[in-house]
Amino acid sequence: MSNYHIKHLEEYYQVYRKSVRNPESFWEEIAEEHFLWRKKWDTVLSWDFKKPEVKWFEGAKLNITENCIDRHLATRGDKTAILFEPNDPKEAAQHITYKDLYHRVNKFANVLKAKGVTKGDRVCVYLPMIPELAVAILACARIGAIHSVVFAGFSSIALATRINDADCKMVITSDGSYRGAKSIDLKGIVDEALEDCKGVNKVLVVKRTKSEIMMKAGRDEWLQPLLDDASDELVATVMDAEDPLFILYTSGSTGMPKGMVHSTGGYLVYTAYTFKNVFQYRENDIYWCTADIGWITGHSYIVYGPLANGATTVMFEGVPSYPDYGRFWDIVEKHKITQFYTAPTAIRALAKEGVTYIDTHDLSSLKVLGTVGEPINEEAWHWYDDNVGKRKAPIVDTWWQTETGGIMITPIPFCTPTKPTYATLPFIGIQPALMDENGKEIKGDQADGRLCIKFPWPSIARTIWGNHQRYKDTYFSAYENMYFTGDGALRDEVGYYRITGRVDDVIIVSGHNLGTAPIEDAINEHPTVSESAIVGFPHDIKGNALYGYVTLKETGESRNHDNLRKEINQIITEQIGPIAKLDKIQFTNGLPKTRSGKIMRRILRKIAGKDTSNLGDTSTLLNPECVQEIMDNVL
Numbered sequence: 345m346s347n348y349h350i351k352h353l354e355e356y357y358q359v360y361r362k363s364v365r366n367p368e369s370f371w372e373e374i375a376e377e378h379f380l381w382r383k384k385w386d387t388v389l390s391w392d393f394k395k396p397e398v399k400w401f402e403g404a405k406l407n408i409t410e411n412c413i414d415r416h417l418a419t420r421g422d423k424t425a426i427l428f429e430p431n432d433p434k435e436a437a438q439h440i441t442y443k444d445l446y447h448r449v450n451k452f453a454n455v456l457k458a459k460g461v462t463k464g465d466r467v468c469v470y471l472p473m474i475p476e477l478a479v480a481i482l483a484c485a486r487i488g489a490i491h492s493v494v495f496a497g498f499s500s501i502a503l504a505t506r507i508n509d510a511d512c513k514m515v516i517t518s519d520g521s522y523r524g525a526k527s528i529d530l531k532g533i534v535d536e537a538l539e540d541c542k543g544v545n546k547v548l549v550v551k552r553t554k555s556e557i558m559m560k561a562g563r564d565e566w567l568q569p570l571l572d573d574a575s576d577e578l579v580a581t582v583m584d585a586e587d588p589l590f591i592l593y594t595s596g597s598t599g600m601p602k603g604m605v606h607s608t609g610g611y612l613v614y615t616a617y618t619f620k621n622v623f624q625y626r627e628n629d630i631y632w633c634t635a636d637i638g639w640i641t642g643h644s645y646i647v648y649g650p651l652a653n654g655a656t657t658v659m660f661e662g663v664p665s666y667p668d669y670g671r672f673w674d675i676v677e678k679h680k681i682t683q684f685y686t687a688p689t690a691i692r693a694l695a696k697e698g699v700t701y702i703d704t705h706d707l708s709s710l711k712v713l714g715t716v717g718e719p720i721n722e723e724a725w726h727w728y729d730d731n732v733g734k735r736k737a738p739i740v741d742t743w744w745q746t747e748t749g750g751i752m753i754t755p756i757p758f759c760t761p762t763k764p765t766y767a768t769l770p771f772i773g774i775q776p777a778l779m780d781e782n783g784k785e786i787k788g789d790q791a792d793g794r795l796c797i798k799f800p801w802p803s804i805a806r807t808i809w810g811n812h813q814r815y816k817d818t819y820f821s822a823y824e825n826m827y828f829t830g831d832g833a834l835r836d837e838v839g840y841y842r843i844t845g846r847v848d849d850v851i852i853v854s855g856h857n858l859g860t861a862p863i864e865d866a867i868n869e870h871p872t873v874s875e876s877a878i879v880g881f882p883h884d885i886k887g888n889a890l891y892g893y894v895t896l897k898e899t900g901e902s903r904n905h906d907n908l909r910k911e912i913n914q915i916i917t918e919q920i921g922p923i924a925k926l927d928k929i930q931f932t933n934g935l936p937k938t939r940s941g942k943i944m945r946r947i948l949r950k951i952a953g954k955d956t957s958n959l960g961d962t963s964t965l966l967n968p969e970c971v972q973e974i975m976d977n978v979l
């Protein structure tokens with residue numbers, strides 16, 4: 345059991361050194377001791393960042409669900425695996441034991457099989473945060489189908505794009521979803537999406553809101569009667585360690601989202617090992633991550649990482665503000681949560697409400713607090729530490745990405761002294777590097793550069809679905825022999841990292857990655873819009889909000905700007921989803937461009953952030969005159 349549970353800082357350094365001196369033997373030992381393999385690997389690691397190609401545990405055979413479910417049955421069969429807390433606090437919580445989960449996953453997997461889903465097929469899962477979402481993805485994994493979960497807040501157009509890109513043959517959805525006091529017609533969104541998805545021949549529908557929906561004969565079926573008739577036993581399909589487990593989309597610098605492909609063996613090993621250490625998970629803990637399974641955080645740290653450790657993982661269907669802003673604390677108290685993992689944007693929104701909701705709840709069960717998704721500002725960090733953790737529960741500020749599959753830079757609680765706004769030290773096995781603008785590594789401490797990773801770790805995404813060239817161009821072309829993260833970072837005098845934010849065309853709004861290109865493409869579809877540019881500007885709760893600069897076509901007509909703003913946001917909602925709506929839209933006669941025609945976002949970003957002290961030399965622009973006009977009319 346050595347090296348699996350790190351308990352003090354000296355041990356961290358020892359294990360870290362071992363993991364980077366000889367990564368193969370380090371990960372081999374972890375994999376051998378803690379997981380269930382049908383057959384061991386022939387090679388621990390082979391890699392080449394030039395191609396790029398990374399393979400972990402090649403030749404090994406396993407099924408991830410046997411690791412997440414079956415192997416716990418003997419010792420933890422009656423332990424709660426998934427603790428479901430519904431949107432409505434009056435509805436009873438559900439305790440799904442490992443034994444229940446085993447039967448439910450088998451039944452679901454048998455239904456998938458009966459409907460013709462086989463190994464390697466892609467299944468799109470578009471569900472709210474209800475237990476069926478976790479069961480559905482595990483059922484796919486059980487039979488070797490590749491799940492592609494699409495966050496159930498994406499619009500029908502965004503859903504259709506993702507279904508078609510992965511060529512999914514089936515969609516699993518629900519009649520509707522609850523979000524606080526609202527309910528959303530999910531099935532209607534799927535119906536619209538499927539008008540453009542010819543490859544989908546089957547839709548399985550979970551009954552949740554009991555709303556009236558259309559069921560297309562021959563295509564749509566209610567799930568429950570199928571489950572009722574299905575056997576609750578099924579032999580898991582044996583997979584290769586390098587077989588794809590899932591696809592998950594993330595935004596990029598072009599309109600098309602990137603379908604990140606994660607493998608089976610390496611992903612299992614890394615998510616399980618990080619979960620255990622980053623949350624200092626112990627057998628009787630009740631762990632709660634507030635993310636949605638539609639994002640990587642939910643995949644790795646609601647489903648796979650916790651279940652691989654036999655943990656109890658909470659799934660919450662609702663929102664932090666319903667029925668009031670005390671809901672999170674209510675759940676912490678009710679279920680005696682020991683580890684609580686959330687996003688800075690949620691912390692800021694809750695902090696705004698003061699401490700009245702906190703003071704009425706007993707939060708003494710909390711041992712570890714986590715944050716993820718965006719930089720946490722100092723004020724929010726202290727509010728979390730003082731009021732939620734009462735300075736007794738260390739905060740793990742975890743930096744990672746959809747592409748990395750698991751946590752990469754993070755304190756280890758009770759080991760690493762924390763420092764507000766710093767994600768601190770690389771996790772075991774992770775070798776970060778900061779690069780300068782000329783492509784050279786900046787050695788030593790007190791450095792500021794672009795964050796890269798020098799050596800593969802087991803859960804690195806293996807490719808972009810259907811577009812390996814884009815994978816290479818995006819992550820492996822900026823710096824030789826390095827994985828480029830797209831983030832900037834500082835390294836302090838003790839080697840702690842602080843992530844400063846994206847250095848590419850991705851903006852993080854409320855912890856969600858949004859590419860500027862897809863939003864601009866959506867805006868440009870408006871008939872009166874000629875051109876647009878999106879930048880982020882600081883926002884108290886969201887971290888960043890979106891600011892759009894829009895030029896209109898010369899039509900000679902005068903248009904009502906408020907109506908136009910509404911129409912533009914409506915198009916964005918339709919094409920992407922409400923998360924991508926703009927907070928501010930400024931109409932302008934021109935956008936600052938370089939002589940080669942590239943929009944100078946740096947200038948626009950500064951103006952939107954009301955920081956015009958140092959705009960740099962604008963005289964070399966193609967159209968310097970527009971800068972003053974934009975500054976004069978800034979919102």
Ligand code: PRX
Nearest residue numbers: 716717718719741742743744745746843857
């Ligand atoms: O910019 C970094 C930011 O979120 C990006 C990854 O987003 P996504 O793929 O959606 O995954 C989010 C959940 C893992 C990163 O490139 N980010 C994530 N965590 C942090 C962060 N920025 C600062 N501090 C963090 N702890």
